[in-house]
Amino acid sequence: MELKLIGIGTGNPEHLTLQAIREMRDCDLILLPRKGADRQDLADLRRGICEEHLGATTRIVEFDMPVRNEAIISYRQRVDAWHDEIAERWMEAISAHGTAGRVGLLVWGDPSLYDSTIRIAERLSTRVDLQLTIIPGVTxxxxxxxxxxxxxxxxxxxxxxxxxxxxxxxxxxxxxxxxxxxxxxxxxxxxxxxxxxxxxxxxxxxxxxxxxxxxxxxxxxxxxxxxxxxxxxxxxxxxxxxxxxxxxx
Missing domain, CATH: 3.30.950.10 (Tetrapyrrole methylase, C-terminal domain)
Structure with a gap:
């Protein structure tokens, strides 16, 4: 499976690069996170990008982001447990739609700057034969x-x-x-x-x-x-x- 982490900028649809659009269109499946009603604008923006740039053959699957367990005292352990659960949600969404081809995740800003998507993706490499592709975005x-x-x-x-x-x-x-x-x-x-x-x-x-x-x-x-x-x-x-x-x- 190829997993594409696609930087989409800071919320301005015009921040999307030509490379990001091309890589999105090359995906078989796009995963869109839902982060609760108070962040509906963020989900709507991702949906709008997909509607504008994707073809009819690309499947879009939404999944609910887990909430971090604040009861865990250690900050690092709290984050690690949260990342484990996010990786599990990704695998559930991918497996439910039977694809082992090209999967895309639209990352706010850039995957390299104070974003944990790359670290979460690395957890999948223990479960599937994973090729990770990073597409930079405006931070x-x-x-x-x-x-x-x-x-x-x-x-x-x-x-x-x-x-x-x-x-x-x-x-x-x-x-x-x-x-x-x-x-x-x-x-x-x-x-x-x-x-x-x-x-x-x-x-x-x-x-x-x-x-x-x-x-x-x-x-x-x-x-x-x-x-x-x-x-x-x-x-x-x-x-x-x-x-x-x-x-x-």
Missing amino acids: SLQGLTAAHGIPLNEIAKPVVITTGRRLREEGFPDGADTVAVMLDGECSFTCLDPAGLDIWWGAYVGMAQEAIMAGPLRDLAGPIETRRAELRAENGWIMDIYLLRRRTA
Whole structure:
């Protein structure tokens, strides 16, 4: 079986690359995850992409994503158990439709950047003869810097990409002037000393409801937290990302 992990960008259908469209059309079966009523927009966007680009011969199968078991104390064990269950759902959906050919999964953003689809796919290799194909997509980090019209890095300077959880637990990374923060549901920038820090924040980057704010962290921490809560209440879900940078002379 060939499993194609196809990056589809950050929610803008125009982010889809020509390669992604070609690989989708080459699939015998496309798996579409359902993540609950509060994220119906995400499922609808994937369906819309399929309706626009797929031919009549490609089968589309939807499956329900499992919920992570928060009762497991260890974060890593919690994630591993969740990934095991997702892999099982994939196999059930594939087996139920009797295909061992070309299967596609549409991955939000890019499969390589803070996404576990590749790691989950590797679990299938113990059960089937698996060929894994990765098709890159536009990432939320690219969408953020494009929306603000800024470069990701300063000249000859490194960039750290991390999560909100690590930012809360460890603070601003040592040796870095620029930090990109993903998967932050708790506005972890409010835990930092804002002195000398600027922030570029974006929600739904690349989508019709895109919202961005930028400026000194000291001035924007509160307003961003408020705006994020408003957007989540309006839409029922939110995806956001931000860049922090130490201000230099």
